Amino acid sequence: MSPERERRPSRPQRGRPAPRKQGPRRPPAPEDxxxxxxxxxxxxxxxxxxxxxxxxxxxxxxxxxxxxxxALATELTYxxxxxxxxxxxxxxxxxxxxxxxxDGTVLDCLRLGAYQLLRTRVPxxxxxxxxxxxxxxxxxxxxxxxxxxxxxxxxEKDEAxxxxxxxxxxxxxxxxxxxxxxxxxxxxxxxxxxxxxxKGTELQAALEADDAxxxxxxxxxxxxxxxxxxxxxxxxxxxxxxxxxxxxxxGAGDPGDSEPVKEKLAAVQDEGSQLCAVALTRVPxxxxxERWLDLCAxxxxxxxxxxxxxxxxxARVDAVEQAPHRARLVxxxxxxxxVTVRVADGRDxxxxxxxxxxxxDAPCSGLGxxxxxxxxxxxxxxxxxxxLTKLQSQLLASAFELLRPGGVLAYVVCSPHLAETEGVxxxxxxxxxxxxxxxxxYFPGVPQLGDGPYVxxxxxxxxxxxxxxxxxxxxx
Ligand SMILES: C[S@@+](CC[C@H](N)C(=O)[O-])C[C@H]1O[C@@H](n2cnc3c(N)ncnc32)[C@H](O)[C@@H]1O
Numbered sequence: 253m254s255p256e257r258e259r260r261p262s263r264p265q266r267g268r269p270a271p272r273k274q275g276p277r278r279p280p281a282p283e284d285x286x287x288x289x290x291x292x293x294x295x296x297x298x299x300x301x302x303x304x305x306x307x308x309x310x311x312x313x314x315x316x317x318x319x320x321x322x323a324l325a326t327e328l329t330y331x332x333x334x335x336x337x338x339x340x341x342x343x344x345x346x347x348x349x350x351x352x353x354x355d356g357t358v359l360d361c362l363r364l365g366a367y368q369l370l371r372t373r374v375p376x377x378x379x380x381x382x383x384x385x386x387x388x389x390x391x392x393x394x395x396x397x398x399x400x401x402x403x404x405x406x407x408e409k410d411e412a413x414x415x416x417x418x419x420x421x422x423x424x425x426x427x428x429x430x431x432x433x434x435x436x437x438x439x440x441x442x443x444x445x446x447x448x449x450x451k452g453t454e455l456q457a458a459l460e461a462d463d464a465x466x467x468x469x470x471x472x473x474x475x476x477x478x479x480x481x482x483x484x485x486x487x488x489x490x491x492x493x494x495x496x497x498x499x500x501x502x503g504a505g506d507p508g509d510s511e512p513v514k515e516k517l518a519a520v521q522d523e524g525s526q527l528c529a530v531a532l533t534r535v536p537x538x539x540x541x542e543r544w545l546d547l548c549a550x551x552x553x554x555x556x557x558x559x560x561x562x563x564x565x566x567a568r569v570d571a572v573e574q575a576p577h578r579a580r581l582v583x584x585x586x587x588x589x590x591v592t593v594r595v596a597d598g599r600d601x602x603x604x605x606x607x608x609x610x611x612x613d614a615p616c617s618g619l620g621x622x623x624x625x626x627x628x629x630x631x632x633x634x635x636x637x638x639x640l641t642k643l644q645s646q647l648l649a650s651a652f653e654l655l656r657p658g659g660v661l662a663y664v665v666c667s668p669h670l671a672e673t674e675g676v677x678x679x680x681x682x683x684x685x686x687x688x689x690x691x692x693x694y695f696p697g698v699p700q701l702g703d704g705p706y707v708x709x710x711x712x713x714x715x716x717x718x719x720x721x722x723x724x725x726x727x728x
Contacts, residue, residue, distance in 0.1 A: 285317050286324035287364065287382050291390070293329045294360040297627050304333050304626050332367040333626035334463060338411075338435040339366045341418050346405040358395050361387040365403040370411040380404060426451040434459035439634050440619060447668035447708060454712075461712035462623050468500040468507050469716075471521040471553075474560040482518050486510050493698045493714070494526040496557070519585070521553045522621075524709045524716030525666075529554040531694035531707070531721055532611050532662035533561050539658060544569045545607040547598040547651050548614055550578025552585030554664075558611065559589030567608070570594060572601045599646045606656045614644040616665035616672050620718030623711060637671050644676045652684035655726045661686070663722045668708055673720040677706070681724055691723040 289311050296302035308329050312322050332339060343362050344351045351359065365383035368374040380403045387399040409417070420428035430451075431441035436459050444458050445451045469491065472482040479490045483498045486507075491497025498518070500507060512518040544562055549555040549571035562569050569591045573579040579595045586593065596602060598612075617636050622629045648663055655661055663680075665672050681688050691707040692698075700713045707721045 284382055284386070285315060286321040287328065287386060289315065289317060289325040290328040290332070290364055291360055291386055293325075294332065294364065295357065297333065298356055298360065301631070304329055305624075327372065328364055328367060330626040331371055332363050334629075335367060335371065335435045336363060336627070336630045337437060338415075338418075338432065339363045339370070341432065342366055342370065342406055342414050343402060345414075345418065346402050355391060355395070357391045358387055358399060361390070361399055362402055362406075365399070366406045369403065369407045370414065376407045380407070427455070430456050430459055434463055436462070436629055437632075440622070440629055440632070443619060443669045446670050447673070448710075457712040458710060458718075461710070462629075464623060464711070466522070466623050466711070466717070467502065467715065468504065469521060469523045469526075470498040470500060470507060470510075470513070470518045471526050471557055472496045472498060472512075472518050473516070473556070475564050476560070477512060477517040482512055485512055486518075491523045491526075493695070494523045494530065496530070497521075497523040497526050499523070499715075516587070519553065519556060521557070522717045522719075524620075524714065524719035525553055526557060527695055527698065527709070527716070528613070528662060528664045528707075528719050528721045529557045529611065530561070531691060531723060532609055532660065533558065533565075534694040535609075535660040535689065535723055535725075537608060537658070537660060539608075540656075541565070541608045542567045543607045543609075545603070545610045545651075545654060546571045547601070547610060547612050547647060547654075549573045549582045549593070550575055552582035554611060554613055555582050555591055555593075556585040556589065559586045559591040563590050568592070570603060570607075572596050572598050572603070574598065599643075599650045601650070601654075603654060605654045607654050608656060608659050610651045610655050610659070610661045611664065612647055612651045612661060613664045614640075614647050614672075614676075616640055616644065616667045617669055618666055619669050620666040620709075620720070624717075637669055641671050641676055644672060645680055648676060648680040649683065652680070652686060652726060657726050657728050659726050660689070661724045661726070662691075663724065665720050666717055668710070668718045668720060673708070673722070674706060677722040677724070684724075685727050686724040687727055689723040689725055691721050694723060695721075 293304050293307050296307045297304050340351055343366055361383045365379055368379035384396050384400045388396045419432040422429040427441050427445055428438055431438045445455045448454050472479045474496055479496055479498055483490045488498040488500040491499055507513055507520050544558060544567050546555045546558055546569060550573035555571040559569050571582050571591050571593045573582055574597050576595050579593050582593045617632055617640055651661055663677055688705050690705045692701045692704045695707050701707055709716045709719045
């Protein structure tokens with residue numbers, strides 16, 4: 253064993269990255285464009301809270317990277333982002349201080365290097381040398397020895413052996429065990445376990461499905477094109493549950509390029525979102541059924557579906573959105589439909605009460621759609637949930653004020669976290685004197701919906717995002 257491997261590497265420096273001695277960030281290393289892009293994306297995510305799946309395609313385009321290099325850059329960026337917790341645990345086991353004391357740029361290099369060593373077939377020397385070079389370029393030559401030593405230590409074991417060493421015991425800590433095995437933060441694994449009422453095989457299936465890349469779903473605009481026609485044109489499959497849904501095959505290319513989407517006969521929308529919007533329209537009503545409201549409408553996916561269905565039944569939709577730029581997206585999505593978009597705070601939107609149907613698709617932690625954003629699970633914090641539940645309760649209370657007696661409301665969040673789902677709804681229903689309806693009735697044909705009255709969809713059960721839907725009727 254080399255002396256490097258015997259020594260426990262020490263950290264290169266404390267605190268923030270060393271100022272670069274040669275002015276601004278270096279141009280991409282021409283000999284290793286894939287790793288350079290991956291590193292730059294991790295940097296943007298860490299420093300600017302950027303979204304990897306937005307930054308990466310931009311950088312690939314700007315730098316004209318395609319083919320195998322683009323594929324490698326994508327694999328490294330998304331893989332290292334998803335597996336961050338596991339990679340960090342391994343790196344921490346290879347150094348003699350907390351990870352928080354490692355310079356951010358160096359840490360990005362270590363994460364990318366560890367990912368290559370543990371989860372790809374990149375040869376050890378290629379992975380280590382490449383990351384040492386990048387670390388040297390970005391953080392200075394004094395870090396090269398440290399990065400080299402840490403990565404050599406990481407490479408002494410494969411992923412299975414590291415997991416064996418680092419994973420808590422399944423019997424004494426089942427949630428910690430699965431969290432580490434599936435590279436999820438413990439608090440998210442616990443939230444899933446509480447929502448599922450399971451810490452075993454089903455939790456494992458849920459966490460594994462959360463790691464898989466989601467299929468792309470389209471919604472066929474009601475009255476314009478049927479799901480059958482849309483499936484035939486796009487080469488997709490008619491969705492199993494939504495009457496308007498189509499699942500595109502993997503690798504079908506950019507759905508925005510397909511003719512039906514360009515002509516606004518269809519749009520990209522997860523089947524779970526379609527089901528929740530449609531559920532609201534399925535609830536029987538006595539009396540008028542003309543005024544519908546979408547209280548949190550941006551960017552307009554559900555408003556467009558509701559608008560199309562309203563158009564077919566002679567109703568109109570008011571779509572409220574607080575953020576002006578998102579309200580513009582709603583306008584674009586609902587062009588030509590009987591939808592009026594208003595920029596307002598849904599907690600006090602200044603609208604005339606008396607709505608027949610209201611959708612509250614509330615801002616939420618998004619724990620149900622983590623699979624769409626590789627880094628999202630590591631960015632979210634438990635405190636996000638407590639901040640959001642207050643806003644969710646206020647929006648729901650406002651919606652009840654605007655609903656007519658006998659009118660119906662769907663409360664939807666893309667999260668299975670019990671505080672954001674049952675917690676918010678139970679409180680609001682008590683305060684507003686509302687009846688909680690059995691939402692499962694409005695999801696016909698959808699299996700595994702549990703005991704009700706709420707509907708919680710799951711990627712591993714339904715192939716959808718983990719959307720939650722409660723349906724309530726105002727009593728008086
Ligand atoms: C989950 S998203 C809605 C998704 C949308 N229904 C769709 O299907 O495309 C929640 C939206 O609520 C908006 N929002 C946040 N706070 C709000 C408030 N106080 N009033 C109205 N809208 C708000 C956010 O800007 C965001 O666009």
